[in-house]
Amino acid sequence: xxxxxxxxxxxxxxxxxxxxxxxxxxxxxxxxxxxxxxxxxxxxxxxxxxxxxxxxxxxxxxxxxxxxxxxxxxxxxxxxxxxxxxxxxxxxxxxxxxxxxxxxxxxxxxxxxxxxxxxxxxxxxxxxxxxxxxxxxxxxxxxxxxxxxxxxxxxxxxxxxxxxxxxxxxxxxxxxxxxxxxxxxxxxxxxxxxxxxxxxxxxxxxxxxxxxxxxxxxxxxxxxxxxxxxxxxxxxxxxxxxxxxxxxxxxxxxxxxx
Amino acid sequence: xxxxxxxxxxxxxxxxxxxxxxxxxxxxxxxxxxxxxxxxxxxxxxxxxxxxxxxxxxxxxxxxxxxxxxxxxxxxxxxxxxxxxxxxxxxxxxxxxxxxxxxxxxxxxxxxxxxxxxxxxxxxxxxxxxxxxxxxxxxxxxxxxxxxxxxxxxxxxxxxxxxxxxxxxxxxxxxxxxxxxxxxxxxxxxxxxxxxxxxxxxxxxxxxxxxxxxxxxxxxxxxxxxxxxxxxxxxxxxxxxxxxxxxxxxxxxxxxxxxxxxxxxxxxxxxxxxxxxxxxxxxxxxxxxxxxxxxxxxxxxxxxxxxxxxxxxxxxxxxxxxxxxxxxxxxxxxxxxxxxxxxxxxxxxxxxxxxxxxxxxxxxxxxxxxxxxxxxxxxxxx
Numbered sequence: 194x195x196x197x198x199x200x201x202x203x204x205x206x207x208x209x210x211x212x213x214x215x216x217x218x219x220x221x222x223x224x225x226x227x228x229x230x231x232x233x234x235x236x237x238x239x240x241x242x243x244x245x246x247x248x249x250x251x252x253x254x255x256x257x258x259x260x261x262x263x264x265x266x267x268x269x270x271x272x273x274x275x276x277x278x279x280x281x282x283x284x285x286x287x288x289x290x291x292x293x294x295x296x297x298x299x300x301x302x303x304x305x306x307x308x309x310x311x312x313x314x315x316x317x318x319x320x321x322x323x324x325x326x327x328x329x330x331x332x333x334x335x336x337x338x339x340x341x342x343x344x345x346x347x348x349x350x351x352x353x354x355x356x357x358x359x360x361x362x363x364x365x366x367x368x369x370x371x372x373x374x375x376x377x378x379x380x381x382x383x384x385x386x387x388x389x390x391x392x393x394x395x396x397x398x399x400x401x402x403x404x405x406x407x408x409x410x411x412x413x414x415x416x417x418x419x420x421x422x423x424x425x426x427x428x429x430x431x432x433x434x435x436x437x438x439x440x441x442x443x444x445x446x447x448x449x450x451x
Numbered sequence: 452x453x454x455x456x457x458x459x460x461x462x463x464x465x466x467x468x469x470x471x472x473x474x475x476x477x478x479x480x481x482x483x484x485x486x487x488x489x490x491x492x493x494x495x496x497x498x499x500x501x502x503x504x505x506x507x508x509x510x511x512x513x514x515x516x517x518x519x520x521x522x523x524x525x526x527x528x529x530x531x532x533x534x535x536x537x538x539x540x541x542x543x544x545x546x547x548x549x550x551x552x553x554x555x556x557x558x559x560x561x562x563x564x565x566x567x568x569x570x571x572x573x574x575x576x577x578x579x580x581x582x583x584x585x586x587x588x589x590x591x592x593x594x595x596x597x598x599x600x601x602x603x604x605x606x607x608x609x610x611x612x613x614x615x616x617x618x619x620x621x622x623x624x625x626x627x628x629x630x631x632x633x634x635x636x637x638x639x640x641x642x643x644x645x646x647x648x649x650x651x652x653x654x655x656x657x658x659x660x661x662x663x664x665x666x667x668x669x670x671x672x673x674x675x676x677x678x679x680x681x682x683x684x685x686x687x688x689x690x691x692x693x694x695x696x697x698x699x700x701x702x703x704x705x706x707x708x709x710x711x712x713x714x715x716x717x718x719x720x721x722x723x724x725x726x727x728x729x730x731x732x733x734x735x736x737x738x739x740x741x742x743x744x745x746x747x748x749x750x751x752x753x754x755x756x757x758x759x760x761x762x763x764x765x766x767x768x769x770x771x772x773x774x775x776x777x778x779x780x781x782x783x784x785x786x787x788x789x790x791x792x793x794x795x796x797x798x799x800x801x802x803x804x805x806x807x808x809x810x811x812x813x814x815x816x817x818x819x820x821x822x823x824x825x826x827x828x829x830x831x832x833x
Contacts, residue, residue, distance in 0.1 A: 293799075294800070311486045312485045326552070338798065359481065359518060
C-alpha cells in the first residue's frame with residue numbers, strides 16, 4: 194500500500210460499515226488505494242462485502258466511520274455541488290445492468306448526456322452510436338428496449354451508459370457474471386481496450402478468474418471486513434493465506450492457468 | 452456551464468494559404484466542452500467548402516475523449532465529402548486508438564417515431580376499441596381458468612392453500628379494518644348531517660334515520676367498501692403478480708408443474724370473497740354508528756329513539772340486499788386485478804399502466820354490477 198497520495202484516484206481510509214444498527218459489521222477499518230489508470234480486480238468470498246464496499250464508495254450505503262477520497266474530493270464532507278462534480282466523472286455498471294426499462298437503449302445512453310450537456314440531437318445520436326460501437330453493439334440496437342435484449346447485451350448497453358459522459362473512473366460490479374466464456378472474454382478485452390484508449394481507471398468486483406488473469410493490473414482481496422492482500426496475480430498465487438490458496442490453486446484456477 | 456469556459460476552453464484556429472487550409476486544434480476537447488466544440492466544428496464545416504487541401508493539426512490538444520475525437524472525425528468526414536484532400540497531423544499514439552475507434556462509427560439509424568397522421572389516429576382508436584373486446588375475453592378466460600383450478604382443489608382438497616389464503620386474508624381484510632371503519636364512519640356522519648340540515652326545513656328530521664338506514668345498508672356500505680378494496684387490494688394484487696411476471700417467477704412456477712392460477716390467483720380471490728363481505732358488514736355498522744352519533748349530537752335524536760326508528764324503517768331485506776352483492780364484487784375486483792397483473796410486460800412503465808387500469812376497471816365493474824343488482828332487485832320487488 195505504498196502509494197503516493199497524488200497517484201491514487203480512490204483512497205479509502207479506516208472505513209467501517211455496519212448494518213442493523215451495529216449488529217453486523219461488514220467492513221472493519223478497511224484501507225484501499227486505487228491508482229489512476231489501472232484495472233483493479235476486487236475479489237473475496239461471496240457475502241464478504243465486495244459490493245457493499247463499492248456501494249459505500251459511490252455513496253449508496255452510509256458509512257459508520259472513515260474517509261473516502263475520490264479524485265481528490267473527500268466524499269463524506271463534500272457539499273452537494275462537489276459530490277455532483279465527482280459523480281459526473283465516474284460511471285457505474287450495476288450487476289444486473291439497471292437499465293431504465295421504460296426507455297429505449299438510445300434514450301438510456303443519452304439520458305446522462307442530455308442532463309449534463311447542452312448539445313444537439315445530432316451529436317447525441319452520433320455519440321450514442323459511437324458508444325454502442327465501442328461496447329461492440331450494432332447501431333440497430335439503439336431502438337430496442339431493455340426487455341428485448343439478451344443478458345450479455347444488457348451488460349454491454351449498461352457499460353455504454355456508464356461510459357456515456359467519458360468518465361475517468363468506472364465501477365464494474367461483476368461485469369462478466371452471466372456471460373458465456375467467450376462473451377466474458379470479449380468483455381475483458383473491451384474493458385482493456387477502453388482503459389487504453391480512454392485512460393480509464395477501472396474498479397472491478399469480480400469472481401471470474403479469467404478476468405483476473407487477463408484484464409487486471411492489480412488484485413485486492415477482501416476478507417473479514419478488511420483488504421487482506423493487494424498485488425499482482427503472481428503475488429496472489431504466491432500467497433500463503435488459506436482462502437487465497439484455495440482460490441488461486443483450486444480446480445478452477447488450474448483449469449485457467451494450464 | 453457556459454460561464455466556466457472563459458479561459459482554457461478548446462479552440463480551433465484557421466489559417467489559409469492559397470487553396471490550402473490549416474486547422475489548429477488546441478485545449479481540452481472533452482465531453483465537458485462538447486457544446487462549444489460542436490459550435491466550433493459547425494462553423495468550420497460551413498466555411499471550408501472551397502479548399503482543396505486541408506490539414507488538421509491536433510498536436511496542441513491537451514485532452515481528448517470520445518466527444519472530441521468524434522467531432523474531429525465528423526469534421527474530417529464532411530471535408531472529405533466536399534472533395535478536399537485531408538491530413539491529420541500530430542496525433543499522439545494514445546489518442547490514435549481512440550480516433551481509430553470512432554472512425555468505425557456508422558450513421559445513426561433513424562429513431563422509430565411514428566408520424567402523426569389521420570390514418571394513424573383512426574388506427575389507434577380502432578385498436579383501443581378492439582382492446583375492449585380483448586379485455587372481456589381475458590376476463591372470461593380467467594373465470595374459466597379459476598373454475599378449473601377451483602374444481603381441481605375440490606377434487607384434491609390437499610392442494611387447498613389454506614396458509615396462503617389466511618395470509619391474504621390478513622392483508623386485504625384485517626389490515627384494511629381501520630381505514631374502512633374510519634371512512635364509512637365519516638360518510639355515515641356526513642349523510643346524517645346533510646339529511647338533518649335539509650329535512651329540518653320540512654320538519655321531517657326523523658326521516659333521516661330511514662334514509663340513513665336504507666342508503667347505508669342497501670348501497671353506500673357495500674359500494675364504498677368495494678371501491679376502497681379495489682383501490683387498496685386490487686392494485687396490490689396487480690403489482691404483486693405483475694412484478695412476479697417481470698422477474699419470470701410465474702414462468703418458474705409453471706415449469707415446476709404448478710398452475711399459477713391455482714397457486715397465486717385462487718387464494719387471493721378466495722381471500723377477497725371472504726374479506727369483502729366481512730369488511731362490508733363492518734362498514735355498514737360503522738356508518739350507522741356515525742350517522743346515529745351525528746343524529747344525536749347535531750339533530751337531538753336520542754339513541755333510543757334512533758334505534759326504535761331504525762327498527763321500523765328497515766327490514767332484514769335491506770341488509771341482505773347489501774350483503775349479497777359483496778362476494779360478487781369481490782370476485783369482479785379479484786379477477787380484474789389478476790388479469791391485469793398477468794398482462795404486465797417487461798418494463799416498469801407497463802407495471803404502472805396495468806396497476807392503474809386494474810383500479811379503474813375494478814371500480815368501473817363494481818359500479819356496473821351494482822346497477823345490474825339494482826335492476827334485478829327492483830324487478831323481484833325487494
